[in-house]
Amino acid sequence: MSGNAVRLQAIMDVEAYVPPAHSFDETEAPGEVFGRNVFTKAEMQKRLPKSVFKSVMATIERGAKLDPIIADAVAAAMKDWALDKGATHYAHVFYPLTGLTAEKHDSFLEPGSDGSALADFAGKVLVQGEPDASSFPNGGLRNTFEARGYTGWDVTSPAYVLENPNGNTLCIPTVFVSMTGEALDHKTPLLRSQQAMGRHAERILKLFGHENPEHVVSYCGPEQEYFLVDRHFFLARPDLLNSGRTLFGSKPPKGQEFDDHYFGAIPERVLGFMMDTERELFKLGIPAKTRHNEVAPGQFEIAPMFERANVASDHQQLLMTVFKTVARKHGMECLFHEKPFTGVNGSGKHVNFSLGNSELGSLFVPGDTPHENAQFLVFCAAAIRAVHRYSGLLRASVASATNDHRLGANEAPPAIISIFLGDQLADVFEQLAKGPATSSKGRGQMQIGVDTLPVLPTDPGDRNRTSPFAFTGNRFEFRAPGSGQTVAVPMVMLNTIMAEALDYCATELEAAVAKGTEFDDAVQGLLTTIITTHGAVVFNGDGYSEKWQLEAEERGLPNLRTTLDALPELVTPGAVALFDKYNVFNDREMHSRYEVGLEQYALTIGVEAKLMLEMGSTVILPAAVRHQTEVAQNVAALKAAGVEADTSPLTEVTVPLTELRTALAGLRAAMESDAGETTLSEAEHAGNELLPAMAAVRAAADTLEGIVADDLWPLPSYQEMLYIL
DSSP: OOTTHHHHHHHHHHHTOOOOOOOSOTTSOHHHHTTTTBOOHHHHHHHSOHHHHHHHHHHHHHOOOOOGGGHHHHHHHHHHHHHHTTEEEEEEEEOBTTSSOEEEEEESEEEOTTSOEEEOOOHHHHHEEOOBOTTSOOTTSSOTTOOBEEEEEOTTSOOEEEOOTTOEEEEEEEEEEETTOOBOBSHHHHHHHHHHHHHHHHHHHHHTTOSSOOOOEEEEEEEEEEEEEEHHHHHTOHHHHHHSSOSSOOOOSSSSTTOOSTTOOOOHHHHHHHHHHHHHHHHTTOOEEEEEEOSSTTEEEEEEOOEEHHHHHHHHHHHHHHHHHHHHHTTEEEEOOSOSSTTSOOOBEEEEEEEEETTTEETTOOOSOGGGOHHHHHHHHHHHHHHHHTHHHHHHHTOOTTGGGTTTSSSSOOSBOOEEOHHHHHHHHHHHHHSOOOOOOOOEEEOOSOTTSOOEEEOSSOOOTTOSEEEOSSSEEEOOSBTTSOTHHHHHHHHHHHHHHHHHHHHHHHHHHHTTOOHHHHHHHHHHHHHHHHGGGBOOSOTTSHHHHHHHHHHTOOBOOSHHHHGGGGGSHHHHHHHHHTTSOOHHHHHHHHHHHHHHHHHHHHHHHHHHHHHIIIIIHHHHHHHHHHHHHHHHHHHHTTOOOOOHHHHHHHHHHHHHHHHHHHHHHHHHSOOOSSHHHHHHHIIIIIHHHHHHHHHHHHHHHTTSOTTTOOSOOHHHHHHOO
């Protein structure tokens, strides 16, 4: 095929799409499906001896040490349950520093001496596995030739059976560590950070009279944004196929200007996909709650309910896997890149964060009169201190080459990390800065002016969608994480900086009470100190405005615009000391995250540069030359016939075509130039040399897309990919 024949064929194939047959009974109640493929507490209680079940529950619910004696009993019950579910293999699932999910499958069947096979799954196999660790990113923690790595069973995250048309697999969530016990994954530091935060949160609760508080954990509710495109278009775009984003493409005549896609009627084909994914998620115990159209055409969102941070992180990884699989079943591709299409909104993964336990619920619930809720105010003040002191770490936790396309682009929060409290809490803390808080702004009522409509209660403050860290009633919403990243990294940061802040608060209160200060007075003094010292991080205005950039600088808030600016925050002396103090990362582990971040940044941009050079040279340049040739031939034919020819169309294509050739030569030269031998020099070369060269290539190519005859343009356009679904 030549010219736009591939594009036209793709459009015809999309129009001829036939939805898959229903994969489930429409009369089936969702409640009957939920958790069907999960080794739940109810399943464990039914299958385990009472003493073993109690021991497992103590570990899961109260953070008690895991008793190794129970492993054989749990393994036997888990195996029987999995076999009943049709599983033939088991897999330790872990989360290496790629940010993706990894797994190694082993068969339950063991050969017997008489030539038969017996299903076997011992406790030692449940507890520990040994995948090859040589080819995962490690940031210098180990040599490539040293291949040994261990997976260890995480009892706090439930095992599940993953269905596949070719056979089912028992999946066991695990940590992934080196021979020396250093973390090669994201789950290990998440568990460590949650333990540290819980310990100091419980100190605060004891000071408020809770003598033996239940184990405090962090909760996470990630909102997942994503794009869907038809696979015929996806496969015709080498850039989407290899990098997850379009390296070329001019804006369509209609983008998101009308705001007509946001919360609009969900297209029938997309709704079928959503219903299919939700059933699969329900079976895996993932509490999918909300679905809707997002701002950009072709963009959508799903939001699950809150879960313990560790489980929420595992479920988020599993959700992305399910979405990819089900999308292909429906003839579509699910894109989790933060900015797959330039000129329309990118995708984030808002991390809703709270602390609490089953006894007290969320510790970020202010109540109707937050000025009287001293316990809430202490936890809220701890968050203010944490974000102000360690905003650089929060920014580093979401730093990547892909998220750089989105942050600060008037569609996502700016790179300046600040806190939005809302009118009610901002007023309370303003009072606390001067002395005791004596009042709280209350709820109001909205009279809409239509007799048949109810009177609606109004909140005491609005929301701020431009804030990177916003209080939203009973939690904080961290809006900076990118749609393709694991939520484990920002949750590690939030847990750790909250551990430090709660440790500080508890120590100050304990010392004040020991000196004879009344507890209420000690709390008042603590709150006043925190808001006067760290109140600069509170900002309730427009985070997109240029004035905020200047004001933030005056307040001393860092503006780490790019990944290269943000990653060094991981290895400052203060950061290294913080994570070492709370046993989340040692020095080597901390530096490994920095090295891996640089490496991933350089690799991502390097792959895109190679793709851009290849597509620019072999796809776009030939199409533009063909168009130029046709125009030149037409002009020459008119002149030969004695007709005065307009040469402006020839000039119109010749200028950007020359610019494209020059830009491609510049990109090739940048790629061939010396990038140095360190990961830092390679990352700096990618950011400072490759990205500007790539921008020049794209500018020329996108200009040509608006000039070259449509029957010659080879790539599916934005208009086609975003609107034909």
